Amino acid sequence: MVMLTASVATVLGAGTGFPVAWAQAGAPQGSPPATGAGGEGGLEIQARSALLVDATTGQELFAQKADEPIPPASLAKIMTLDLVFHALEQGQITLDQEVPVSEAAWRLSVQAGLGGPSAMFLEVGERVRIEDLIRGVAIASGNDASTVLAEAVAGSEEAFVQRMNQHAAELGMKDSVFSNSHGLPGGEQHVTARDMARLALHVLKEHPGILKYTSMKYFEWKDFAAQPNYNRLLFRDPRVDGLKTGHLSEAGYHLVATAREGDRRLVSVVMGAASDALRVGESQRLLDYGFQQFTNTRVAFGENGRQVVPVFKGAQPQVTVQPAEDPVVTVPKTAAGEVRSRVELKEPLVAPLERGQRVGTLTIEDAGGRVLRQLPLVTADAVPRGGFFRVLWDSVRLLFRNLFG
Structure with a gap:
């Protein structure tokens, strides 16, 4: 040699x-890299865990308890969309293809109508275009839409979950386990901020077209009132164009966000914040920190x-x-x-x-x-x-x- x-x-x-992580270079976890070795210290995020990554290089610019396992909530839908886009690119399904709404998916819609988790409000037996279901997941975080997509891609929710966990292993998401396509409680499931960043980087590289949907501010469906995107950063920062929020009472408020400024793109992960306002504000702080303090050099x-x-x-x-x-x-x-x-x-x-x-x-x-x-x-x-x-x-x-x- x-x-x-x-x-x-x-x-x-x-x-x-596809990047190589800063962590492989020995960057300290739980704090931003030290001055002179990758950034300014002193930043603290009000959440259970957080991570900031440059999407081009994969280097971690800030990490705070990034390997703590936390229930994913609707962040699981990032994996669902990833597998849906894989199926689209492989020709297994098409955007214009209409697929039936199962009773299992409809029951999730009914729960939402009674004040339960988010939904697209699908009716049992109706046929819905794949692209409309993608919009329903990416914008309105529809649990019913996630179930229909899972059944369309793999034949059943159970078979789809097997694909989710197999794909997670292939991506090196060693601390993540999924039990359904939507992230609602049920079965053993947990993810980490570092694993979610890894998934987001994969999606951005392999399926950049997903940003067409995650950047939409409103979801319009039938004659329902337009539903605003749960990612409130879209309404306050023009650099932001994705990816997904999540919330469970036992997990807190999550947000995996991505933003582009000039030639640079960042991915921030905030998990376990105490409120929607806090996850938005802390995600904004991370993105501002990354764009203001760092630059990319060839x-x-x-x-x-x-x-x-x-x-x-x-x-x-x-x-x-x-x-x-x-x-x-x-x-x-x-x-x-x-x-x-x-x-x-x-x-x-x-x-x-x-x-x-x-x-x-x-x-x-x-x-x-x-x-x-x-x-x-x-x-x-x-x-x-x-x-x-x-x-x-x-x-x-x-x-x-x-x-x-």
Whole structure:
């Protein structure tokens, strides 16, 4: 393994790619990163748990009891919508498809009519478009709509819950368990702020179209009065365009919010606040903190983001290597010019090599040596094995290289 270290000039920017969490870099939990290593201290959120994450880099900018298990309430519907959008993209269902309302879903609607949990007010036996059900979940937090969607995607609520927990495991939501598609009490279910942030980042990356629905301020359905979105941040901050609220008496008030300002997007999680007003206000404080105190910085790599390295026994003598994702990190605005990078490449590279094959790591650190992000370095093109004489000659070269260094 060859390691190259370089100080890097930086510019503001944003990347795309699924992130690596700041927590992996050793950021302290229960408080914002210390001054000089990722932020200003002293911020405290009035809720059972809270988390703030940059959606581009995945770095945690603030964490407060982020691994405390708490009943999800309607935050479970983020997972429901995630699986619905997976089914849409795989062609299992379509937006215009009409599906029947079961008695189980209708009973949830009846409960809402009697002053119970939120609903879309569906009638048993009626057929409803998938897209209308998505709106009913994303805006009005309809428990009846969640049940109908679960049955449409998996055949039954029980089968859908199995998918929810399987998908949670695949995403690395190691501290989360779901027992239904809507989050109402019943069975063992709990999530953490960190797991909900992980889910939100996945949804934003894989299904950005979900923001079309979570950003809608009102839900209009039949001749009912328009229902305002439970996410009150939409009405006070134009940067906010999702994702979901939740509330249970035993859990408190939750809000997973996302906001975009320029090229940056943040995800905040507030769980277990004492009131709706408090979850909104504390979520606003987190988002303001993230936008005001931090910036995203792109580090240089090679020439125009690429580097050419030699290859042994290949049809070509070299291959272009590049980061698998945009090399962007989130840092305090006061430390934007103080990041540095280390390049580690496997040595030697021997053909055949596949396109996109990992051949090294780009590590981005702050001035104090704290790892901010690590990105795979991958091949830009495939390199097939060379002919007989190329392989023979490079075998001799490798032999002398191993003998004499």
